[in-house]
Amino acid sequence: MLVRVKSAVRTLLVKAMRKTMGLPHVRLCALYVLAKCPPLKKRLRLVAMRAHLIEDWSNTTPTDRLPLSRRAERIYADLQRTLRQERK
Amino acid sequence: MMRIVIDMQGAQGSNRQRGIGRYSLSIALAVARHRGKNEIILALNGLLPDTIEPIRIAFEGLLPQENIRVWQSPGPVCHLDPGNDWRRKTGELLYEAFLASLEPDLVLVSSLFEGLGDDAITSIGSLSSAFPTAVILYDLIPLIHPHPFLDNPVIKRWYENKIGHLRRAGLLLAISESSRQEAVRHLDFPDTDVVNISTAAEPHFKPMQISAEREAEIRSRYGLNRPFVMYTGGIDYRKNMEGLIRAYALLPEALRAAHQLAVVCSIHPPDRTTLETLAAKQGLKAGELVLTGFVSEDDLIALYNLCKLFDFPSWHEGFGLPALEAMSCGRAVIASNTSSIPEVIGRTDALFDPRNDSSIAAKIAEVLSNDNFRAALERHGIEQARHFSWDASGKQAIAACEKWHEARKPAAHPVPARRPKLAYISPLPPERSGISDYSAELLPELARHYEIDVIVAQDAVADPWIKANCAIRDVKWLRAHSRHYDRILYHFGNSAFHRHMFRLLEEIPGIVVLHDFFLSGIISHLEITEYRPYAWAEALYQSHGYAAMQRRFAEADAGDVVWHYPCNFQVLQNALGVTVHAENSRRLATQWYGKDTAKDWAVIPHMRVFARDIDRAKARAALKLDDKAFVVCSFGLLGPHKLNHRLLSAWLASSLARDPDCVLVFVGENNGGAYGQQITEAIARSGLQQRIRITGWADMEVFRRYLEAADIGVQLRTLSRGETSGTVLDCMNYGLATIINANGSMADVPDEGVWKLPDLFDDKQLVEALETLRRDPLMRRHLGERARHIVLKQHDPRACADQYAAFIEKTYDDNAAGVPGLVRAATEVEPALPADSKGWLMLAEAIAFSIRPNFMPRQLFVDVSELVKRDSKSGIQRVVRSILRELLLHPPEGWRIEPVYATTQEQGYRYARRFTAGFLGCLPPKPLPPHAMPDDVIEFQAGDMFLGLDLQQHIVARQKMFYRRLRNHGVTVKFVVYDLLPALVPQFFTAGATQYHHGWLETVAESDGVICISKAVADEMASWMRDHGPQRLRPPAIRWFHLGADIKASAPTHGLPENADTVLEIIRSTPSFLMVGTLEPRKAHAQALAAFELLWAEGIAANLVIVGRRGWMVDSLISHLRHHPEAGKRLFWLEGISDECLEKIYAASTCLLCPSEGEGFGLPLIEAAQHGLPVLARDIPVFREVAGEHAFYFSGLAPQELADSIKRWLALKAEDKAPLSGGMPRLTWEQSARELLVASKLLSSILPSTERTGA
Structure with missing residues (x-):
């Protein structure tokens, strides 16, 4: 029962958020506020992520969740090597 | 045929609910419908994840899901926040690199003007102009009317930036003729490069009968109590709302009193106030102006159909879709005479001047008062709307792209001002390797194109030309200065001279010259010499999967494994480009890694400096060969693969052996x-x-003299490993009539230059060749001349070096938009990011995710999360072990099987490499080196499949978001469902288990497919989905398969308890009923025990043998079992025994008893059937499905009912009438795994060999 209630509340919240954020002006206002207040933005993202409301892969660094894949590690090493040689 | 990649961000960004979003989706659908032979790929932005599934649904059945590709950039990137600048700029580079990686003939951008307030990224030519771009052009209104649209400096900067990108597009597809003209006039585009593809209204905008109730309801909701004039299309400056209201106020009062003006669209409070104030000022009475606010799509269609007149007074439009929608609904439409609107309306008497209020008012009055005119407009509207359709627009878009693509000339490559700097990595003289000699010959010619540094891992270089003309560097130097080189070229061969190159290539990618296709010799050498412990096993796994790795440990002769597997996958994958010396290598690549592997490889023939001044007489004199001798030579080290024995026996069998003038020399x-x-x-x-001579090792001088002296060269091979034969070329170069067989790369030698025997020739054919050439000097001469001509034309070092340069330049050109080019460009982005910023980590991850490696077989990820942690020896674990083993050792063609696992601590899965190596017995005697077989994070791509084989409910629920991510990115996610019992019969489970199961089922219900272990479970799953599952437009397919039962193939566990013999003897001596399964309430152990107590009380001789671990909610049963007076006499509980012991108990028992009240499959029934053990089972659907008529069934939950059934069964057995189980249909685990693959749609059909045994 508890699971269902939680699920229903989560669905409602997501729907409400999508609805409001789908309106361009509301979205722009929200983005403006968030841009002016980075801690608030970070906090909101964290809460949303923990509640599984957003898929937040793009906004957290890989090491916060999983190490890089083998290929990504190589690309990272390549980026770092290029940076070192570039900025010498 | 073209490959068109459509960037779908127009349907993903903040415009997705507006006209541009709808247009983007509709035109993409239309293009896909009318693609003809063209290939369509959709590119989606992973930063907008919620929009991916709706687009996948929209294209379901129209495009393969694999053609919907997702890329991902570090976010957020929206333009409004200046803090996003670095991410946005690197995102643009990544976006273009991703598009380039799809190798498009044309990229079609659905909407370029995105990303102001959302995470869309669009750009053209930021990284590369490797692919041409077409853009859908909606309008240029802000460019033409900067005020007020570009008054905000942030928006102006964004818009100007996008205009800059737009100017770099090759083709514009305008949505109207008016927009087309604007592009020509304001962007100075050539007339031919802008095409009007028009637009259309959605088909649901049509005339419809609105019922009286519905009309009343709508009118009441929006306050429309009179006939009304309607406008829709948003509120902004150019929409001219003020003009419309002022004009409406000019209408005669009676006309106004009889009508209303309805503005139907969402409206912000400040705009509402402004318009209402204006209306009041103009004298409009209350109710004459209605501002509805946002209306749903259904209401909008109804309002179109209900309005008396539709008025569209906009000053400037890209198209004017609302006017077309209104006409499609059969309404009279009047509109402005500006921009695109006249071409939409198609009738001049329906137009007015939008800047003149009187003109608008006059037209409104005319239509409202003249019924005939209005009716004529209504008829015209329907007719005019027919000229616009998505199908027509789609066809026009495809035709425009094709025409433009055909006419396009590839851009000429500028000649670089200086020779590019090239790092040349190869062994060099004095190293005794064919490749070092080859390099010494190639370098002087290649130096015409490049400034060359040679990179070596040897103490000294002997070649004088190299010493004089090239800087000689070591590997360490290259690592520190790789950025200094414009080009990197590796020479790989199958010898220890190349061992340092494997790691180097991983770090510093370059072009690979693959002299030997098989690299297994050097790789196994690295492992055997402990230069890189476990390197060979790991390379076998990387290149050929676990089955190959298992062979390395299972085969008695490791040499066979070296011989069989090329082990070169990682070199090929890390290479920017590959060049080989013969088509044979390309064939081998296709054979081992799939059809597209070698499509971009270059074939550059081996080089030979054309032999001049050939002095046969002098050579013969030096070699003490008679001038009239007929000399047959075979060159090179002698060995079984050179077939020297075949040449010897053929020569001896031929007339040459009897001819004293004939000589055979093995040089x-x-x-x-x-x-x-x-x-x-x-x-x-x-x-x-x-x-007949064998010369022994011959130096170059002696070698050359034999080439000059010989009449015929014979070069035979078998079991070629992809290497090229230099000696054949030597023979041809010296004009010898050369006999070869078509083995490996020798099959590619042009027929006209040699006598080519079949690969598997017989001695007669070789004898015939020798004798014919001996007889026919003219034929020898012609063959030799043609051979020399081939060498001169195709193998000249200068020509070969030119081919190298062309390939190197093309490859680097292609890679400018690949990962190396992207890495370089990203490090140059301003504002620069500190090197230790986490942004670089995110970028690396995004690059790895978005851009596929060179080639990658499809992976089947098999979830073994529970098995990795522990083998609980449950029935499910046995299934997992058995299926996993079959999949690993017999993978479906074209798929790579990868066991994976997750935990509750991390999001995402890891490769279960270390577990799998142990599972297959592939661990070395010493502990695995720390770097070997790491459990890395999985790398997935569209087309892969995830199969939830193991049951780890809490982990699956925890990974819900990760499955969504997999699905969003085109990985199919499927789960094996063993049963739904905790959901269907919760009384048999703890509350926690039921809750976990619900969470698990909810996750499973979001997947692409469910594969149940029986039809009965599939039916239950379908029923659960109907009652409890989410509403989905792409619901999971529910299929089923059956389990196997051959314990030997299930990676069985071994070992017997100490008292095994005694127990087995007792079981054999008396009729024994065996129960197999975990002790838990639904298995009805309590009923069975009570039934046996009744039987024992009646004096019936029978044993009850219970095999299974302690489960849950069975405390009293356990206590009863442990303290039962018959324990160890007629009652046996064997807890946690091995598969080996279970086999023996099956063999010793009399009957399998299955009183379980619910099962997913009933594996013990099948195992019993294998042992010919009769079955007494409860009458439930799944047992009927599995055992059919080959079991004795009972019903009832009371002990007496079961006791009676046992007695009946014993009576039948006494009369030999008890049903026999031997005929029960059953599968092996191999067959079961194959059924699972078919149910997963990984295999198209079950092979005939998988027919069931038994019935």
């Missing part, structure tokens, strides 16, 4: 082993030692 060192001995003995036996 090279004899084989040091038994083979060499056999050759020597055969020569001795022939008695022709004077005419």
Whole structure:
């Protein structure tokens, strides 16, 4: 029962958020506020992520969740090597 | 045929609910419908994840899901926040690199003007102009009317930036003729490069009958109590709302009193106030102006159909879709005479001047008062709307792209001002390797194109030209200065001279010249010499999967494994480009890694400096060969793969052996082993030692003299490993009539230059070749001349070096938009990011995610999360072990099987490499080196599949978001469902288990497919989905398969308890009923025990044998079992025994008893059938499905009912009438795994060999 209630509340919240954020002006206002207040933005993202409301892969660094894949590690090493040689 | 990649961000960004979003989706659908032979790929932005599934649904059945590709950039990137600048700029580079990686003939951008307030990224030509771009052009209104649209400096900067990108597009597809003209006029685009593809209204905008109730309801909701004039299309400056209201106020009062003006669209409070104030000021009475606010799509269609007149007074439009929608609904439409609107309306008497209020008012009055005119407009509207359709627009878009693509000339590559700097990595003289000699020959010619540094891992370089013309560097230097080189070229061969190159290539990618296709020799050498412990096993796994790795440990002779597997996958994958010396290598690549592997490889023939001043007489004199002797030579080290014995026996069998003038010479060192001995003995036996020679190791001088002196060269091979034969070229170069067989790369030698025997020739054919050439000097001469011509034309070092340069330049050009080019460009982005910023980590991850490696087989990820942690030896674990083993050892063609696992601590899965190596017995005697077989994070791509084979409910629920991510990115996610019992019969489970199961089922219900272990479970799953599952437009397919039962193939556990013999003896001596399964309430152990107590009380001799671990909610049962007076006499509980012990108990028992009240499959029934053990089972659907008529069934939950059934069964058995189980249909685990693959749609059909045994 508890699971269902939680699920229903989560669905409602997501729907409400999508609805409001789908309106361009509301979205722009929200983005403006968030841009002016980075801690608030970070906090909101964290809460949303923990509640599984957003898929937040793009906004957290890989090491916060999983190490890089083998290929990504190589690309990272390549980026770092290029940076070192570039900025010498 | 073209490959068109459509960037779908127009349907993903903040415009997705507006006209541009709808247009983007509709035109993409239309293009896909009318693609003809063209291939369509959709590119989606992973930063907008919620929009991916709706687009996948929209294209379901129209495009393969694999053609919907997702890329991902570090976010957020929206333009409004200046803090996003670095991410946005690198995102643009990544976006273009991703598009380039799809190798498009044309990229079609659905909407370029995105990303102001959302995470869309669009750009053209930021990284590369490798692919041409077409853009849908909606309008240029802000460019033409900067005020007020670009008054905000942030928006102006964004818009100007996008205009800059737009100017770099090759083709514009305008949505109207008016927009087309604007592009020509304001962007100075050539007339031919802008095409009007028009637009259309959605088909649901049509005339419809609105019922009286519905009309009343809508009118009441929006306050429309009179006939009304309607406008829709948003509120902004150019929409001219003020003009419309002022004009409406000019209408005669009676006309106004009889009508209303309805503005139907969402409206912000400040705009509402402004318009209402204006209306009041103009004298409009209350109710004459209605501002509805946002209306749903259904209401909008109804309002179109209900309005008396539709008025569209906009000053400037890209198209004017609302006017077309209104006409499609059969309404009279009047509109402005500006921009695109006249071409939409198609009738001049329906137009007015939008800047003149009187003109608008006059037209409104005319239509409202003149019924005939209005009716004429209504008829015209329907007719005019027919000229616009998505199908027509889609066809026009495809036609425009095709025409433009055909006419396009590829851009000429500028000639660089200086020679690019090239790092040349190869062994060099004095190293004794064919490749070092080859390099010494190639370098002087290649230096015409490049400034070359040679990179070596040797103490000194002997070649004088190299020393004089190239800087000689070591590997360490290259690592520190790789950025200094414009080009990197590796020469790989199958010898220890190349061992340092494997790691180097991983770090510093370059072009690979693959001299030997098989690299297994050097890779196994690295492992055997402990230069890189476990390197070979790991390379076998990387290149060929776990089955190959298992062979390395299972085969008695490791040499067979070296011989069989090329082990070169990682070199090929890390290479920017590959060049080989013969088509044969390309064929081998296709054979081992799939059809597209070698499509971009270059074939550059081996080089030979054309032989001049050939002096046959002088050479013969030096070699003490008679001038009239007929000399047959075979060049190179002797060995079984050179087939020297075949040449010897053919020569001896031919007339040449009887001719004292004929000589046979093996120019090279004899084989040091038994083979060499056999050759020597055969020569001795022939008695022709004077005419058959083995020269031993020949230096270049001697070697060349034999080439000059010989009449025929014979070069034979078998079991070629992809290497090229230099000696064949030597023979041809010196004009010898050369006999070869078509083995490996020798099959590619042009037929006209050699006498080519079949790969598997017989001695007669070789004898015939020798004798014919001996007889026919003219034929020898012609063959030799043609061979020399081929060498001159195709193998000249200068020509080969030119081919190298062309390939290197093309490859680097292609890679400018690949990962190396992207890495370089990203490090140059301003504002620069500190090197230790986490942004670089995110970028690396995004690059790895978005851009596929060179080639990658499809992966089947098999979830074994529970098995990795522990083998609980449950029935499910046995299934997991058995299926996993079958999949690993017999993978479906084109798929790579990868066991994976997750935990509750991390999001995402890891490769279960270390577990799998142990599972397959592939661990070395020493502990695995720390770097070997790491459990890395999985790398997935569209087209892969995830199969939830293991049951780890809490982990699956925890990974819900990760499955969504997999699905969003085109990985199919499927789960094996063993049963739904915790959901269906919760009384048999703890509350926690039921809750976990619900969470698990909810996750499973979001997947692409469910594969149940029986039809009965599939039926239950379908029923659960109907009652409890989410509403989905792409619901999971529910299929089923059956389990196997051959314990031997299930990676069985071993070991017997100490008292095994005693127990087995007791079981054999008396009728024994065996129950197999975990002790838990639904298995009805309590009922069975009570039934047996009744039987024992009646004096019936029977044993009850219970095999299974303690489960849950069985405390009293356990206590009862442990303290039962018959325990160890007629009652046995064997807890946690091995599969080996269970086998013995099956064999010793009399009957399998299955009183379980619910099962997913009933594996013990099948196992019993294998042992010919009769079955007494409860009458439930799944047992009927599995056992059919081959079991005795009972019903009832009371002990007495079961006791009676056992007695009946014993009576039947006494009369030999009890049903036998031997005929029960059953599968092996191999067959079961195959059924699972078919149910997963990984295999199209079950092979005939998988027919069930039994019935």
